[in-house]
Amino acid sequence: MADDEMWDVTDVQGTPTGTLHRRGDGPVPAGSFHIVASVCVAASTGRVLVSRRAEGKEYPLAWEFPAGSALRGESSRRGAIRELDEEVGISVLPDDLVLVGRVVEERALFDLWCAHVEGEPEVTVDPDEVLEAEWVDLAEVRRRWQAGLFATPWNARFAQLWETLDDTVRGGR
Template sequence: MADDEMWDVTDIQGTPTGTLHRRGDGPVPAGSFHIVASVCVVSSTGRVLMSRRAAQKDYPLAWEFPAGSALRGESSRRGAVREVDEEVGLVLAPDDLVLVGRVVEERALFDLWAAAVEGEPTPKIDPEEVLDAEWATLDDVRRRWEDGAFATPWNARFAQLWDVLITRVAEVRGAER
């Protein structure tokens, strides 16, 4: 996560406006957005991969699905794949991602994707980004969310996308077999 990281500024539909924004320069301008993408990685056992944010990050030690901002010129799908590789060392193909949904946040368009993997590969975490990662059931994820263990932005994300997430997890798991 470098401070020279550049994001495309988008409109509410996610279309780049031609303006760039440097990470660390405060929020994107009011009425504008940047793309944040996340992946719910689904094992063939039906469990999903949660990661715990490193202590030096915003929302320290909170749980989430691997996520981050799409970089300049990068689609949501490609940004999601890159973030999963960087944070937990799992390589996914962009075409393997299935969109769960988009949440319009104050200054970000948050896209949640689901993707299946065979087995439960051991995460190779980036200690700058992630303290820990573990495979858990969706019931475990929901319990942690309801107990306030997930990073605060996930409250609205799960509130809007939870039912669709359950459906997409079943779909991608079924497609993997």
Template sequence: MADDEMWDVTDIQGTPTGTLHRRGDGPVPAGSFHIVASVCLVSSTGRVLMSRRAEGKDYPLAWEFPAGSALRGETSRTGAVRELAEETGMQVARDDLVLVGRVIEERALFDLWVARVDGEPVPVPDPEEVLESEWVTLDVVRRRWEDGGFATPWNARFEQLWETLQERVADMGKRAAR
């Protein structure tokens, strides 16, 4: 999470405008966006991987799915795969990601993806990013969200994407059963 991290500035469709924005220089210009991508990793047992943000981050000790900003030249998929690997040590292929949906936020386009893994691999969190990770049911995710345990931006994301997320996680579980 270096201050020299550069993002593509996009229009509301997510198309890069040709302008770059440096993380830490405040928000992207009004009417512009940057891509934030997240992965809900689904185990073959049907549970999902949640992570708890490190103390030194914004929204310290709050729960989330691994997420972060796409860097210059990255697509949402590429950024999601990189963030998942950086924060948890888990590797998935870009083509294994299935889109849950996009939330248009004030200055970001937030994409939530799901991907399936065999078993419940042990995460190797980056201690600067993640305090802990754990495999839980979607019911636990929902309870933590409703109890205010998630980072604040997740409230609007879950309000818009929860039903589709449940469907995608169930679909991943059916794939595992085949």
């Protein structure tokens, strides 16, 4: 992503304050937030898609679900769709996304979405963002998380959202 990427600064409810923040200018001001959206793609086979962060990124080589910051004027849902397409080449429609939940982090509002898809769509990774991606079952996601193989921010995210994620992934099959 370019360093001129602009984010809406929001309050704790996710309402834009009218202020913009440029990626790379450090964290958003204390007491304010920006929206980060992620998608757990759940295949009809029962497996989910995980991606491994590229070497040059923060938390290099760690696993995650495709994720990124919503851009200026973009909703969490639209940001999630764009990031999924950019990082792993999978396109979903807005109505395909179900909100698993929101985690209020220090300076970000993290939204985890789930999209159920038919089969296991072909993945095309953006090498600047993603080293590799693979379809695994949720037990393997849990194993990697508990083994410390997911990017550090995922520890608190999974701690808060795991049960709902599990129910959401299984509920779509």
